[in-house]
Amino acid sequence: MKRPAVRITDVAALAGVSAGTASKALNNTGQLSQDTRERVRRAAAQLGFTPDVRGRALSSGRTFTVALLTTDSSGRFSIPIMRGVEDVLSAGELATVLCDTRDDPLREQSYLRSMVARGVDGIVVTGRRTEPRPPIDVPLPVVYALAASTDPADASVIVDDAAGAAAVITHLRTLGRSRIAHITGPADHRSAVERAQAMSSSTLVGEPLFGEWSEQWGRQATDLVLRAHPDVDAITCGSDQIARGVCDRLRELGRAVPGEIAVTGYDNWPVMALASRPPLTSVDLRLEELGRRAANLLLDAIAGNPHHGVLELPAQLVPRESTLGA
Template sequence: MYEEQKKGADEAEAEQRSQTPSSTRGATLKDVALAAGVTLGTASKAINGRGKLSQETRERVRDEARRLGFRFRKLEQDTLVDQHMMIGVLTSDVYGRFSLPLLSGIEKAFDMRPVSAVLCSASDQRKEQAHLQTLLERHVDGIVVSARREDPRLPIDLGQVQLPVVYAHTQVTDPNALSILPDDAQGARLAVEHLISIGRRQFAHITGPGYFEAVRLRESAMSQVLAEHDIPFSMNRVLSGPWQESWGYTAAKYLIKQDLSIDALFCGSDQLARGAVDALHEMGIRIPEDVAVVGFDNWEPIACATRPALTTIDMNLEAVGHYVGQCLLDLLAGKLLSGTVRLPCKLIVRESTVPIPI
């Protein structure tokens, strides 16, 4: 009987060792969170006695920590400095035009902390859900959801898994979600104020489809600025179409043929602006002497290759990514963050705008 009991105890101990992280590296807070079925932030709050947690959750986390031999140290020492972290990035931006600057900013926010990012591009919801499942299976520490457009979308479905999620360059209507966006209205104000400051008064606007939130925000801001400066403006000078260089070309030709007094073109993207510049050249109109042109995005392969080089609005996507990274760190540390945050854009002045000589 004694031998059978000893054998059973040995087997139980062996099974427990197989489920316990190797003593050579020691248990991490991530190990504790996985074992207790909670997020890193919840595990941190439970161990450090912070936050609003149920007593049952707090005790369960601490019991798992003791079982795993976790060393009760401060979170910033154990997870955010020593522990390698993995962030999943879900995006519909298959070309990386928006997602890559965001990633660069996120990496800088983590500073010297070891972090890896798994970038998953998905063109539809089915692919996105498949990528999401893969990220959850890899036990990522947090997820960033990004897109080619800033319009509201459905939140991702994590099921029963609790993970920090930040939406960047896109947003959801869930009041508990956190969305970080460039401030399109503020960017449009910068563009129009700049054109006014160089003496332009006859404005036209070439932009993308009206169902984009960014289009509506920029157009509204432009109208407000012109009204503040008592500059008359007709909505007949606003043309919406596809985000294509060819549309910028077609729209600019139409506008100038209708009204030769136009001296300022504010375009909703650098691609549209480049098409407009080509049309103006073809019509013998000088840039910026006759018509000043401002784009939006500061997509350098387009803006800098245009002749003359485009004055444009930079959405500061790397700064958006840096803010996203800081928010992820705060969420992992147990802070509660939600709402929509819009970060300022900046004006990049190049040769397509110069003051009118007096």
């Protein structure tokens, strides 16, 4: 038994907007508030409104699909970014195809050819590192997220790590800490270097300690810091994993966190930041917001208004017990 088809005017009536506004909201065009778009989306879902995607694709030559190309096999960074991309695109009934290249150039080329053959509307390129990467060569709108394209004519959205690192230092100084050491990841990782430089511009005790993105390195480096600077009153870390190792080692040594030594992480990865004893003050990379921004830039490009250059999204301090106390 077929129910009568739901029309866009039914959706508009339920959402309390005009049919034109409802159409804009569902197609993600025009200047509408997030609230209006959401109301229309809910109304469409409630009524079971199904835009005839294949019909639209055939008449317009578009397939209404966007690909998220990632080198991050773990999903640690790409899944939150994808959630953000979907937030924006699903309102317009665009499907997001996740393609995992596993950092294999052959696999990346194969995916790109397949996506072009499939006629996707656009591609968001992301990964697990922040190093700028060579642009991909496809005749489609492309936006880079997390790692910028090396071509300044491309549109990229990246995390402003310098802002995040500066926020950590300001936070610690506000709490009266002045003898601050820094432990971070490999010296050839851009994210480690950028965070360390932003912190070094303030007065750190000693040079930043570069090592691995691991808890074990955090524990080892804690001993190095305490030997060189016995009166340190804060240790900032380049990742939550390192910071967790620092907290564990300080506890083993009977040094109170944050009473004697405050500790900060970076990434705001719940698995680490919340399980740490004490829970970590950290810096949130705002990956979902990064995905939303990338999706909006891509929609503009698909609509014929491409952006150029690098948009930096400030990372955000999240204070917890490792600096504030219980």
